[in-house]
Amino acid sequence: MCFEQYVLLLLLLSFLSQLVLNSAQESKQGRNCSNFSCGWFEEVRFPFSNVDNPECGLSFMNCTEPDQPRVQFHENGQWYSVNYIEYSSQTISIHDQNLQNDLKSNRCDSLDSFPEKGSPFLSISVTEETRPFFKCKRDEGHPLPPSEFFKDFSSYSGCKNHDLYFYDDYKKSLPHLPTYMSNSCSVVRLPLAPNDYGNGIHELTTLWDAKFTIRWKVDRDCWHCHSKGGQCLSNQNGGFRCGNLKGLATGLSGIFVTCMVFIFFAYRRHKRNKLAASTGLISRSMSLDSSLKPDPEKGSTYFQTPIFTYKELQSHQHS
Numbered sequence: 214m215c216f217e218q219y220v221l222l223l224l225l226l227s228f229l230s231q232l233v234l235n236s237a238q239e240s241k242q243g244r245n246c247s248n249f250s251c252g253w254f255e256e257v258r259f260p261f262s263n264v265d266n267p268e269c270g271l272s273f274m275n276c277t278e279p280d281q282p283r284v285q286f287h288e289n290g291q292w293y294s295v296n297y298i299e300y301s302s303q304t305i306s307i308h309d310q311n312l313q314n315d316l317k318s319n320r321c322d323s324l325d326s327f328p329e330k331g332s333p334f335l336s337i338s339v340t341e342e343t344r345p346f347f348k349c350k351r352d353e354g355h356p357l358p359p360s361e362f363f364k365d366f367s368s369y370s371g372c373k374n375h376d377l378y379f380y381d382d383y384k385k386s387l388p389h390l391p392t393y394m395s396n397s398c399s400v401v402r403l404p405l406a407p408n409d410y411g412n413g414i415h416e417l418t419t420l421w422d423a424k425f426t427i428r429w430k431v432d433r434d435c436w437h438c439h440s441k442g443g444q445c446l447s448n449q450n451g452g453f454r455c456g457n458l459k460g461l462a463t464g465l466s467g468i469f470v471t472c473m474v475f476i477f478f479a480y481r482r483h484k485r486n487k488l489a490a491s492t493g494l495i496s497r498s499m500s501l502d503s504s505l506k507p508d509p510e511k512g513s514t515y516f517q518t519p520i521f522t523y524k525e526l527q528s529h530q531h532s
């Protein structure tokens with residue numbers, strides 16, 4: 214085998230191995246990203262991903278505890294237990310354990326509406342009925358004036374630092390807060406407790422529930438990107454970028470470079486044949502085990518460029 218064939222083969226082999234590696238990586242990721250089981254859920258898929266493969270989704274699931282799969286809607290967000298996931302309606306039912314504990318022990322301080330914050334390309338919202346209420350700080354020195362404002366409201370005053378005001382009819386929307394109350398009161402929306410509080414309000418769980426049904430929505434651009442096998446990413450300006458088609462790109466550039474190498478050698482061979490035909494000389498090809506250095510006396514080929522000794526040229530001229 215001559216030197217150029219050897220080089221060509223080496224180049225070909227390296228590019229082919231690169232291609233195989235790339236496609237292997239892609240299919241591995243494709244398989245991993247397609248769907249996964251999580252606790253009792255047999256098939257969880259996009260926009261959720263296993264927390265071990267965060268690049269596969271927009272929200273993350275921790276499946277470590279088989280009897281309690283948990284979800285996180287954005288990085289560093291709270292983890293919630295998952296009750297069910299329904300892809301046809303794009304809803305996920307979750308349970309907020311911290312809220313449940315607060316409701317059970319009548320702690321009002323941390324009661325807050327569900328933070329409807331998804332990842333950059335995933336919006337989430339609470340779908341079920343809520344019972345809105347005013348959460349008003351009880352200030353020892355300055356109790357809230359027994360306001361006319363709350364006269365139509367029911368109230369709950371079993372918390373340490375707060376009073377809660379709400380309508381018995383949860384469908385009735387809350388009026389705007391007078392400005393003088395805006396520092397001490399805030400509006401909170403929590404899911405309605407499943408049962409009526411006919412027997413009176415003994416604890417917060419008779420009014421509110423810690424189970425949320427969340428509807429998710431994936432951005433259109435991101436959805437397109439995902440269905441093409443890409444990964445939804447943010448660019449520097451916070452805009453959208455479809456990434457991770459890199460494996461395919463390097464594969465294609467590998468093919469391109471291989472083609473170029475082929476063309477290059479084909480061209481050189483063509484030129485050399487033409488030269489050999491026109492001069493009637495056949496260049497000596499170099500065998501692999503001989504030295505790469507052209508011998509100035511003996512004459513040799515250096516990368517298939519014929520090098521002739523003075524004598525050879527002279528004899529050629531004289532013939």
Ligand SMILES: *[C@@H]1O[C@H](CO)[C@@H](O)[C@H](O)[C@H]1NC(C)=O
Nearest residue numbers: 241244245249250263265266
């Ligand atoms: C993803 O693939 C890796 C390596 O092939 C494997 O170890 C891992 O368990 C897979 N993850 C999932 C969620 O299937």
Ligand SMILES: *[C@@H]1O[C@H](CO)[C@@H](O)[C@H](O)[C@H]1NC(C)=O
Nearest residue numbers: 243244245247248249256258
């Ligand atoms: C889930 O993945 C398995 C194998 O990876 C595949 O056979 C199945 O069709 C997938 N299901 C869905 C709904 O994509």
Ligand SMILES: *[C@@H]1O[C@H](CO)[C@@H](O)[C@H](O)[C@H]1NC(C)=O
Nearest residue numbers: 264265274275276277278283
């Ligand atoms: C998943 O949950 C387990 C058990 O609660 C915990 O030890 C682990 O750190 C969690 N993994 C991640 C990535 O949050």
